[in-house]
Structures are given as structure tokens and as C-alpha cells.
Amino acid sequence: MAKFSFRGGVHPVYSKEITSTLAIVKMPLPQKVVVPMQQHIGAPCELLADVEKIEKGTEVKAGQKLGDNKGFVSAPVHAPISGTVVDIGPYNHPLGMKINAVTIESDGHDEWDENIKPAGSLEDLSADDIRKIVREAGIVGLGGATFPAHVKLSPPEDKPIDVVIINGAECEPYLTADHRVMLEKTEEIVFGLKAMMKALGASEGIIGIEDNKPDAHKQVESMVAEEENIRVCTLPTKYPQGAEKMLIYVTTGRVVPAGALPMEVGIVNHNVGTAVAITQAIREGKPLVERVLTVTGSGVAKPANVQARLGTLASEVLDFCGGISESTLKVVVGGPMMGLAQPSADIPVIKGTSGILALTDEDVYLAESSPCIRCAKCVSVCPMNLMPTSIAQASEHGDYRRAEKLYALDCFECGCCSYICPSKIPLVQWIRIGKNEIMKRKNK
Amino acid sequence: MVINGKLIVSSSPHIRSVESVQSVMVDVLIALFPAALMAVLLFGYRALLTMVIAIAVAMLAEAIWRRKSDIFSDGSAAVTGLLLALALPAAVPWWLVVVGSASAIIIGKQVFGGIGYNIFNPALVGRAILVVSWGGHMAGDIWPSPQPFAFGYDAAVVTGATVLAAPEKAVTFSLPEMFIGNIPGCLGETSALALLIGGFWLVYKGHIDYRIPGGFIGTVFILGVLFGGGFYANIFMTGLFHVVAGGVMIGAIYMATDFVTTPVTPAGRLIFGIGCGLITMLIRLWGILPEGVTFAILLMNAVTPIIDNFTIPQRFGGVKKSA
Numbered sequence: 001m002a003k004f005s006f007r008g009g010v011h012p013v014y015s016k017e018i019t020s021t022l023a024i025v026k027m028p029l030p031q032k033v034v035v036p037m038q039q040h041i042g043a044p045c046e047l048l049a050d051v052e053k054i055e056k057g058t059e060v061k062a063g064q065k066l067g068d069n070k071g072f073v074s075a076p077v078h079a080p081i082s083g084t085v086v087d088i089g090p091y092n093h094p095l096g097m098k099i100n101a102v103t104i105e106s107d108g109h110d111e112w113d114e115n116i117k118p119a120g121s122l123e124d125l126s127a128d129d130i131r132k133i134v135r136e137a138g139i140v141g142l143g144g145a146t147f148p149a150h151v152k153l154s155p156p157e158d159k160p161i162d163v164v165i166i167n168g169a170e171c172e173p174y175l176t177a178d179h180r181v182m183l184e185k186t187e188e189i190v191f192g193l194k195a196m197m198k199a200l201g202a203s204e205g206i207i208g209i210e211d212n213k214p215d216a217h218k219q220v221e222s223m224v225a226e227e228e229n230i231r232v233c234t235l236p237t238k239y240p241q242g243a244e245k246m247l248i249y250v251t252t253g254r255v256v257p258a259g260a261l262p263m264e265v266g267i268v269n270h271n272v273g274t275a276v277a278i279t280q281a282i283r284e285g286k287p288l289v290e291r292v293l294t295v296t297g298s299g300v301a302k303p304a305n306v307q308a309r310l311g312t313l314a315s316e317v318l319d320f321c322g323g324i325s326e327s328t329l330k331v332v333v334g335g336p337m338m339g340l341a342q343p344s345a346d347i348p349v350i351k352g353t354s355g356i357l358a359l360t361d362e363d364v365y366l367a368e369s370s371p372c373i374r375c376a377k378c379v380s381v382c383p384m385n386l387m388p389t390s391i392a393q394a395s396e397h398g399d400y401r402r403a404e405k406l407y408a409l410d411c412f413e414c415g416c417c418s419y420i421c422p423s424k425i426p427l428v429q430w431i432r433i434g435k436n437e438i439m440k441r442k443n444k
Numbered sequence: 445m446v447i448n449g450k451l452i453v454s455s456s457p458h459i460r461s462v463e464s465v466q467s468v469m470v471d472v473l474i475a476l477f478p479a480a481l482m483a484v485l486l487f488g489y490r491a492l493l494t495m496v497i498a499i500a501v502a503m504l505a506e507a508i509w510r511r512k513s514d515i516f517s518d519g520s521a522a523v524t525g526l527l528l529a530l531a532l533p534a535a536v537p538w539w540l541v542v543v544g545s546a547s548a549i550i551i552g553k554q555v556f557g558g559i560g561y562n563i564f565n566p567a568l569v570g571r572a573i574l575v576v577s578w579g580g581h582m583a584g585d586i587w588p589s590p591q592p593f594a595f596g597y598d599a600a601v602v603t604g605a606t607v608l609a610a611p612e613k614a615v616t617f618s619l620p621e622m623f624i625g626n627i628p629g630c631l632g633e634t635s636a637l638a639l640l641i642g643g644f645w646l647v648y649k650g651h652i653d654y655r656i657p658g659g660f661i662g663t664v665f666i667l668g669v670l671f672g673g674g675f676y677a678n679i680f681m682t683g684l685f686h687v688v689a690g691g692v693m694i695g696a697i698y699m700a701t702d703f704v705t706t707p708v709t710p711a712g713r714l715i716f717g718i719g720c721g722l723i724t725m726l727i728r729l730w731g732i733l734p735e736g737v738t739f740a741i742l743l744m745n746a747v748t749p750i751i752d753n754f755t756i757p758q759r760f761g762g763v764k765k766s767a
Contacts, residue, residue: 007760012459096453173459245760258761329452336458343453357458365460366452370518371560373465376708377650384760387708390752407759415457422463423560429455 009238033311034348042073061113080289080309082111130199137281142273146352169242172335182216192275205230240414299328299358315345324358378417388417395434403434469519475642483631487534498529501545527567530632643697652701659717660696667725691737712755
């Protein structure tokens with residue numbers, strides 16, 4: 001059991017029971033995939049038009065690299081299926097804009113690139129080898145943040161890492177993909193963790209799991225029983241338990257300084273799905289071309305945890321789950337607390353897509369906001385100990401200097417403030433606007 | 445796949461807690477129920493009448509001002525009306541209640557822009573206006589002593605000033621009597637017991653921060669012990685006396701915790717509570733008024749923005765540990 005507890009947080013209705021007992025189902029091979037050149041934080045990929053001749057009409061194999069960028073903070077993208085490139089151009093992206101993407105029509109054979117082969121046993125691989133494998137496989141943080149994984153595995157020399165934490169908190173309501181991965185791919189998580197520990201020279205591995213998933217906890221616990229330097233840490237169920245800084249504090253008691261990265265306190269964090277992806281990259285040589293996601297919400301006919309190839313359209317995924325009801329008000333990619341509402345389901349599943357939700361008025365709360373009554377509930381739930389109402393107000397008034405003084409940039413947008421607000425003020429939205437403006441000024 | 449109608453695209457989070465301003469205000473009304481009940485039991489039907497008039501006028505004044513037909517609305521006007529009624533003496537004439545309640549809503553709240561924008565606690569603004577305009581009705585010797593649990597007694601028969609007015613009066617009441625509320629005073633302020641029941645419930649519900657009543661009551665007790673005057677031989681008794689006599693309990697639990705007019709930071713709330721206690725005791729011990737809760741809270745309301753500004757909490761990870 002965790003010794004520490006982070007301040008604030010909220011207890012939303014979790015609605016995880018809808019899908020938590022449903023085993024992961026593999027989606028049939030899609031007819032068509034759309035692969036955006038940007039599925040990660042960092043420099044967008046450039047199409048490999050010269051070397052690999054990726055252009056309209058090119059035949060590609062599954063796992064073949066489609067785009068890359070020489071920049072360090074970036075991750076290549078690969079073809080999720082074999083087939084023909086039928087289109088290259090801007091396509092709807094879950095981030096809400098159109099981003100350059102490659103559309104591939106399946107040949108139905110699912111032939112894999114011949115260069116894909118096991119990398120050898122973990123003992124024979126050096127730390128550099130592991131980093132290279134992870135980079136080449138295009139692995140990014142699968143919890144949703146999509147930060148390139150190899151970057152986190154390459155800390156500067158003056159920042160030694162002693163602990164690797166695997167994030168199995170899955171604190172977002174509705175989502176159960178990580179839960180199922182922990183139950184069904186336990187061994188791969190532990191292997192992935194060991195690979196990361198080796199790449200970082202870390203001496204301790206921690207797997208943090210919220211206590212609303214006792215079966216996953218038991219399963220993982222039994223898997224690491226023999227491991228001397230890996231332990232499972234039970235986390236109290238509270239949103240946002242899975243937020244990087246909260247998770248680190250709760251599992252180790254270490255406080256990541258404001259504005260700094262976890263490596264500052266000798267820690268690297270990875271999602272359970274990322275650990276599995278790393279394992280598959282090492283064992284099978286497979287790049288990141290599929291992921292597990294939860295399809296749920298009151299608007300979905302047959303909610304499920306599905307394993308889908310990246311690039312599969314959300315509309316196809318929803319159809320696979322029985323379609324969505326007419327009363328659907330919102331289609332959200334990600335969880336209900338931090339996910340992005342979509343104007344249409346014509347968007348591809350990308351590396352960071354942890355869930356697709358179809359929410360009806362049973363799930364969403366639509367209300368007009370009224371003036372702030374200064375109840376300070378947002379202040380007491382803020383895990384970063386900020387004053388959301390004051391920041392939002394400064395931002396609303398265009399006083400971005402004050403917003404910055406109130407530490408707007410420390411907000412990681414968990415949404416607890418907006419969630420709890422009795423006046424239903426979109427606090428985190430105002431704070432986002434403020435953060436944007438502050439960053440614009442800084443970059444000037 | 446066909447999507448009928450348009451999807452709503454809005455910023456996360458997509459789920460919200462069910463709590464609303466109205467539900468919070470209803471909770472406050474529920475919390476005030478024990479005090480209101482005690483007021484009727486102790487002071488009779490006139491107490492009930494005062495409360496009904498105050499609440500009705502407050503809600504009406506707000507509805508008329510906002511030109512909305514929704515009388516109850518978010519419930520804040522009802523809370524203001526009830527709080528004002530509970531802070532009035534039992535023998536006030538009906539027109540005084542009307543004037544006080546209407547000015548609480550209009551001058552105390554609506555002229556600033558309505559809920560959320562007022563600087564001063566509306567109920568106390570209403571009360572302060574009555575105190576300075578009709579002091580004769582609001583204080584002094586026409587305050588009736590309560591007949592314990594006597595419905596419909598004639599208020600004109602028994603008279604007695606607030607216990608705070610004179611030390612020699614105090615000793616005629618035991619502390620348990622004062623705790624239950626069987627003493628002269630305003631309708632809702634006398635029963636510390638009833639006020640505490642509602643107060644604990646509000647803390648449990650997360651609507652009020654214990655720091656404000658804690659700081660307020662604690663300060664009053666400490667100053668009462670140190671400088672409380674000759675009410676009791678035992679100075680700790682005097683400290684307790686200052687806590688349960690007069691409006692400290694109702695002020696600390698229900699008025700100094702008004703969301704809009706008090707600080708939002710944890711440290712700020714403690715400072716606010718202590719400040720209220722300090723000013724209350726300054727007025728009680730060295731001022732010309734027997735009671736100081738109303739003006740203590742109003743004065744602290746005025747400095748609330750400054751307190752908030754000076755007590756911005758340290759963000760998570762804000763203190764860098766020296767290596």
C-alpha cells in the first residue's frame with residue numbers, strides 16, 4: 001500500500017464496470033488505414049518519399065516505415081497493414097486539425113516487412129541497443145501523452161535514474177484498456193519493465209495499480225513475486241492518481257520540482273501499454289502498429305476493449321462495437337476527464353488513443369455556467385495546489401501576467417477544478433487559454 | 445456509420461459532479477434547520493414569522509431585481525433571508541424585517557452584480573443597516589428574555605438585555621443553559637448546540653472550511669480567557685462565555701464562511717477567522733457596542749482580496765530542496 005497520498009483530487013463516477021471484465025478482442029483487419037505523420041509530441045515525421053519511394057500507388061508491407069524525423073524528440077510511424085498507398089495528404093486528426101497522413105488500402109494478406117525479426121535476448125542487448133530498438137519501433141507513451149519513449153530512456157549523464165515506475169493507475173473513468181492489458185499481458189509488462197531498467201541502469205522497478213483493480217494487482221503481484229527489485233504498489237483510487245507527478249509522489253515520496261521532469265528526482269515513468277510495446281519490439285521486432293483501447297459510453301451498443309491496428313478509423317471501431325445510438329452527444333477520444341471531443345468519428349486511431357467514448361446525456365453534464373461563488377472547491381481539489389478560479393479569472397480578463405504569477409504553467413489540465421465546480425465554470429478551459437497566451441509571449 | 449445530428453465539441457472534462465450552486469445552498473438551508481427550530485422553540489411563533497417574512501422578502505426582492513419569475517432560483521436569497529432572520533432579536537417589528545431583508549439583497553448583493561460579485565456578506569449588510577438606523581429596536585433593553593420552550597408567549601412582558609451588555613447579568617445564566625440557548629439574544633444565535641450540529645454537517649459535506657470557524661472561535665476563546673472581563677471568577681469560564689454568548693457561533697460557522705465574501709486560500713481562511721475573532725473581541729471589550737460580530741466580519745470581508753493575494757499557496761513541487 002502506498003505510504004503517501006497526494007493532495008486534492010476527485011472521485012468521479014468511474015463507470016469502469018461496463019468493460020472491466022471484458023477480455024480484449026482483436027479487431028478484424030481494416031480495409032483501410034489512415035496513418036498521420038504526427039502521432040507523438042515533438043517534431044512531425046517527414047514522409048520517406050525519396051529513399052523508400054512512399055507515394056501514391058506504392059505497395060507497402062505491414063511494419064514498414066512510412067515516415068521519420070532526424071530530430072531527437074520524434075518517433076517514426078509505420079504501415080499498420082500491408083497494401084497500397086492510395087492517398088497522401090491532410091486528414092482529420094484527433095487533435096482537431098488536419099494533419100498530413102498516408103492512406104493505405106489493405107491487400108487483405110497482412111504481409112509483414114521482412115526486416116522484422118527478433119532482436120535477441122535481453123541479456124545480449126546493451127542499453128544503447130534497447131534505446132535504438134525502442135526508437136526505431138516508433139514507441140511513444142501509450143497512456144495518452146505520446147511522448148517518445150526512447151527520449152525518456154536517454155537521460156543526460158548528470159541525471160542518474162534509479163527507479164522506473166510503470167503506470168497502471170488508469171485513473172480516467174470509463175477506460176479499462178490498461179486494466180485488461182495488466183490481466184492479459186502481465187508477463188510482457190514485466191519484461192518491458194526489465195528492459196527499461198536495463199536501458200536506464202535503474203535498480204528498482206515499481207508497478208503502480210489503483211485499488212479498484214484488485215484482480216490486476218493480484219495477477220501482477222504473482223508475476224513479480226520472484227523478482228527482487230520489482231514491487232507492486234497499490235494506489236488509492238482517486239483521480240488523477242495516474243498523473244506523472246502524483247504517481248511518483250505516492251509511490252516513492254519524491255516530489256518532482258515545479259516545471260521539471262521526473263528525471264530530476266531519478267525517476268522515469270511509463271504506461272503499461274508502453275512496456276508491452278517495448279517487449280514486442282525486442283522479442284518480435286514489431287514496431288508500434290496496434291494498440292488496445294476501450295470503446296465505451298452509454299452511446300455504444302456493445303462496449304469492448306479492442307485491439308486495433310493504428311490508423312483504423314474511429315467510425316469503423318465504433319461500428320465493430322455495434323455502432324452508436326442516436327442520442328450520442330459527444331464522441332471523445334481518450335477518457336472523459338482529459339479526452340478530446342471530436343466533431344466526427346472520421347478520425348484514425350493513433351498511438352495515443354486509449355479509448356473512444358460515445359457519451360449520451362446519461363454521461364455528460366451539459367449546463368450553463370453561472371458566476372463564481374468563490375466556494376474554493378477548485379482550490380481544494382487541485383492536485384498541484386493552485387488557485388484555478390483565480391487563474392481562470394485572470395485569463396478571462398486577459399491578465400496573463402497575473403495568470404502566470406498564479407502558476408498557470410504548472411497546471412497539467414487534469415480537469416478536477418471544472419469537474420467539481422458547482423457553478424459549472426469551464427475553469428480548465430480558461431486556464432488552457434491562459435497557458436497558451438503565456439507561452440506565446442515567452443516564445444516571442 | 446451515421447451520426448444523426450451534430451456532435452457537441454467542447455473542452456474536457458466531459459463529466460461533471462452533480463453538485464450545483466443550488467444544491468450547495470439547499471445544504472446550507474438544511475444545516476440551518478436545527479438553529480431555526482431552536483429559535484421557534486425558544487422564542488415562539490414570532491420567530492417563525494420573522495423567518496418567513498425575511499426569506500420571502502429576500503427571494504422576492506431578488507426575483508424582482510433580476511426580473512426573473514424563478515423565485516427560489518439558486519437558493520442564495522433564501523439563505524441570506526434566513527441568516528438575517530436568525531440574527532435579529534425576537535421582538536423586532538415586521539417592517540424592520542422587510543427593510544432589513546430587502547436591503548440585504550439589494551444593497552448587499554444585487555447592486556454589486558448579484559451572486560459572486562458582492563464584497564460584503566449580504567445578511568450582515570442588512571443587519572448592519574438595521575443596527576445603525578434603528579438601534580433602539582436592534583439592541584438594548586427591549587430584547588425579551590426567552591421563556592424556555594414556551595410557544596406564543598408575550599414578548600412585551602419579559603425584558604432583558606443581551607448577556608454581553610453587563611457582567612452582572614451573565615452569572616445568572618449557567619454555561620449549559622447558554623450552550624443549549626436558553627438565554628436572551630437574537631433568534632438563531634443563542635443555541636450553540638444547534639449551530640454546531642449544522643456546522644459539523646457542513647464541514648462533513650465539504651461546504652465550509654474548518655479553518656474559518658476554528659480561527660474565529662479559537663481567537664475569541666483565547667482573548668476571552670486573557671482579557672474577558674469580570675463575567676466569571678474562572679478565566680476559562682469567561683473564555684467559554686465569550687464563545688457561546690452573542691453571535692460568535694452563528695457568525696463563525698455560517699456568516700464568516702460565506703463563500704463569496706471570504707478568502708479562497710487555506711491560509712487566507714485561517715487568517716480571516718482569526719481576524720474576525722480579534723475584531724469581535726476588540727469591539728466587545730473596548731468598543732461602545734456590546735457585540736462586535738457583525739462589524740468584525742464585514743471589516744474582514746473588505747480585506748478578503750488582499751488576504752487572498754498574500755496567501756497564494758505554494759504549488760506542488762514549488763520548494764526546491766537544496767541538494
